[in-house]
Amino acid sequence: MGLYSCVPSAHAVSPSIQSANAIDSILTMTRRSLSRVLAGAAAGISAAALAGAQTAPSKGRLKQGVTGGVFRNSGLSFEQQCKAAADMGFTGFDLRGPADFATIKKYGLIPTMVPGGGGTLPDALAKKANHDRIEKDMRAMIDVCAKEGCPNLITFSGNRKGMPDAEGMDNCVEFLNKVKAQAEDKGVTICMELLNSRVDHKDYMCDKSAWGVEMCKRVGSPRVKLLFDIYHMQIMEGDLMRSIKTNLQHFGHFHTAGNPGRNELDENQEINYRPIAILLAEMGYTGWVSHEYGPKKNWRDSLQQAYSIFTV
Numbered sequence: 001m002g003l004y005s006c007v008p009s010a011h012a013v014s015p016s017i018q019s020a021n022a023i024d025s026i027l028t029m030t031r032r033s034l035s036r037v038l039a040g041a042a043a044g045i046s047a048a049a050l051a052g053a054q055t056a057p058s059k060g061r062l063k064q065g066v067t068g069g070v071f072r073n074s075g076l077s078f079e080q081q082c083k084a085a086a087d088m089g090f091t092g093f094d095l096r097g098p099a100d101f102a103t104i105k106k107y108g109l110i111p112t113m114v115p116g117g118g119g120t121l122p123d124a125l126a127k128k129a130n131h132d133r134i135e136k137d138m139r140a141m142i143d144v145c146a147k148e149g150c151p152n153l154i155t156f157s158g159n160r161k162g163m164p165d166a167e168g169m170d171n172c173v174e175f176l177n178k179v180k181a182q183a184e185d186k187g188v189t190i191c192m193e194l195l196n197s198r199v200d201h202k203d204y205m206c207d208k209s210a211w212g213v214e215m216c217k218r219v220g221s222p223r224v225k226l227l228f229d230i231y232h233m234q235i236m237e238g239d240l241m242r243s244i245k246t247n248l249q250h251f252g253h254f255h256t257a258g259n260p261g262r263n264e265l266d267e268n269q270e271i272n273y274r275p276i277a278i279l280l281a282e283m284g285y286t287g288w289v290s291h292e293y294g295p296k297k298n299w300r301d302s303l304q305q306a307y308s309i310f311t312v
Contacts, residue, residue: 151188191227232255234259
């Protein structure tokens with residue numbers, strides 16, 4: 001007997017069986033169609049979710065900012081830089097003066113570290129002859145920062161020029177004691193930047209965290225702190241995490257860059273930034289970490305990488 005010999009021919013099937021078969025066929029087609037629709041919808045949702053995950057900025061415990069240097073090879077105007085930074089999740093833009101405040105704020109950013117009132121890198125607070133001039137400029141800029149909602153004002157020690165570090169510190173403390181009350185009243189933090197004197201800023205006096213911390217302790221104001229530039233301090237002393245753990249109360253702001261080269265925070269440089277980010281978050285740091293490198297690669301990829309590292 002053949003395999004199919006027991007199956008009746010089509011003309012022999014009763015009308016009721018034919019109707020049942022037709023209904024089954026319709027239901028089968030409907031289920032298949034519905035499955036295809038649901039699968040397509042699910043795929044669409046997944047694609048949309050993935051696209052959102054790739055473009056929407058992640059939220060972390062640390063506030064991040066940028067400087068103009070991270071856009072060095074972008075070809076973007078300053079306004080385009082602000083928009084790009086805001087779109088990527090940054091909240092601060094460092095080292096821009098009052099002329100740029102309106103553009104920065106247009107995109108919901110904050111001018112987080114303001115220049116223009118604290119002297120220049122080579123010639124600033126360590127030299128008493130500069131005090132009268134800088135005091136006038138700094139007091140005016142403190143008022144501007146308070147009015148415009150800018151949290152930090154940058155200043156410098158200046159170069160040694162043969163002056164002993166102890167004398168330079170005395171002069172810096174003397175100056176900062178004059179202006180600290182105004183900074184406290186206005187809620188503006190004066191940040192002296194720590195810079196390396198080996199590679200980039202020969203002869204700069206405030207080139208070690210111990211010197212800067214001692215200066216802050218002597219001034220004794222919550223509105224006089226240090227801008228801890230991680231790149232510079234890696235060159236001068238290393239031991240970055242121990243320094244942060246010990247002295248975070250004296251660090252009002254951070255800058256990043258890869259060493260050597262002062263480029264992006266990638267695998268071609270020696271600083272492991274991720275543990276530093278985790279440490280800052282776990283210690284409850286509430287200031288900004290602003291990226292101050294010059295990218296060698298695509299600016300957007302480099303900046304997204306830096307943002308991701310410090311998203312904790």
